[in-house]
Amino acid sequence: xxxxxxxxxxxxxxxxxxxxxxxxxxxxxxxxxxxxxxxxxxxxxxxxxxxxxxxxxxxxxxxxxxxxxxxxxxxxxxxxxxxxxxxxxxxxxxxxxxxxxxxxxxxxxxxxxx
Amino acid sequence: xxxxxxxxxxxxxxxxxxxxxxxxxxxxxxxxxxxxxxxxxxxxxxxxxxxxxxxxxxxxxxxxxxxxxxxxxxxxxxxxxxxxxxxxxxxxxxxxxxxxxxxxxxxxxxxxx
Numbered sequence: 001x002x003x004x005x006x007x008x009x010x011x012x013x014x015x016x017x018x019x020x021x022x023x024x025x026x027x028x029x030x031x032x033x034x035x036x037x038x039x040x041x042x043x044x045x046x047x048x049x050x051x052x053x054x055x056x057x058x059x060x061x062x063x064x065x066x067x068x069x070x071x072x073x074x075x076x077x078x079x080x081x082x083x084x085x086x087x088x089x090x091x092x093x094x095x096x097x098x099x100x101x102x103x104x105x106x107x108x109x110x111x112x113x114x
Numbered sequence: 115x116x117x118x119x120x121x122x123x124x125x126x127x128x129x130x131x132x133x134x135x136x137x138x139x140x141x142x143x144x145x146x147x148x149x150x151x152x153x154x155x156x157x158x159x160x161x162x163x164x165x166x167x168x169x170x171x172x173x174x175x176x177x178x179x180x181x182x183x184x185x186x187x188x189x190x191x192x193x194x195x196x197x198x199x200x201x202x203x204x205x206x207x208x209x210x211x212x213x214x215x216x217x218x219x220x221x222x223x224x225x226x227x
């Protein structure tokens with residue numbers, strides 16, 4: 001079974017600074033997808049970024065980038081120029097090969113301070 | 115587009131009662147999912163569907179049932195509610211399953227007492 005590990009229960013960052021949220025995964029399958037979702041205090045799940053296991057380039061979406069290190073089985077989320085509105089829970093998730101649903105990590109709580 | 119909608123937003127059930135959580139999407143997505151999120155945890159898959167008439171169990175299906183008679187709707191049925199089913203329930207849908215993101219509904223907060 002695939003496992004997602006997020007080792008940072010909580011993180012603080014000052015506004016306008018960059019922050020890296022860690023995610024490691026465990027799978028023996030060569031084909032999989034990695035996702036990051038944001039969950040603000042209002043509770044909804046917001047898709048941020050996707051990385052396929054065969055993608056050559058690290059994914060980027062605006063201020064979000066995914067630092068994908070396949071050999072280390074890590075898929076860290078980098079948020080540049082943090083904003084107060086980035087304060088939320090962040091979940092890393094993996095879709096296994098031939099699988100439909102996502103396996104989620106326990107999440108990291110990010111607090112952006114002025 | 116309303117996206118993925120869920121009703122109700124909140125519900126309190128007594129032990130042994132039953133209820134149906136409604137989920138609908140207007141994006142013509144074939145794939146739909148039900149997850150639950152316990153406090154301080156990530157989401158766990160309850161059931162999923164790859165199209166009308168086709169459903170399958172996820173990681174934590176016990177105590178739940180689903181049906182998918184149309185592409186749009188994917189209700190989740192709780193039979194004989196138990197305190198362990200106190201959770202936030204999310205419905206999601208996706209166009210495909212590989213590189214496609216899942217779109218989530220706003221969630222239903224259920225308390226069983």
